[in-house]
Amino acid sequence: MNGYRFEISPLRITNTSDAPRGSNVYYKCSYCGSIVPSQPADAIACACNNIYIDPDYIRLVVRDFAGFNILIKVKSKQFPD
Ligand SMILES: [Zn+2]
Numbered sequence: 210m211n212g213y214r215f216e217i218s219p220l221r222i223t224n225t226s227d228a229p230r231g232s233n234v235y236y237k238c239s240y241c242g243s244i245v246p247s248q249p250a251d252a253i254a255c256a257c258n259n260i261y262i263d264p265d266y267i268r269l270v271v272r273d274f275a276g277f278n279i280l281i282k283v284k285s286k287q288f289p290d
Pocket of ligand 1: 239242243255257260
């Protein structure tokens with residue numbers, strides 16, 4: 210069984226232009242707990258709209274960076290029996 214887990218990046222940003230993007234990069238909102246992909250196919254927002262991504266304009270909007278976390282999706286190689 211293959212699985213994935215999220216690692217919280219220590220990177221803290223205050224400007225959306227500094228946010229990393231990629232198929233393995235996700236953003237998590239601390240307020241509502243939503244996790245959204247950094248490169249969504251369609252516009253997406255977290256449940257409380259703190260984080261919003263418009264892929265047409267490659268635009269990331271963060272209302273409060275205190276609730277903005279960067280997650281890196283990594284393959285889990287070890288599972289307990
Ligand atoms: Zn939220």
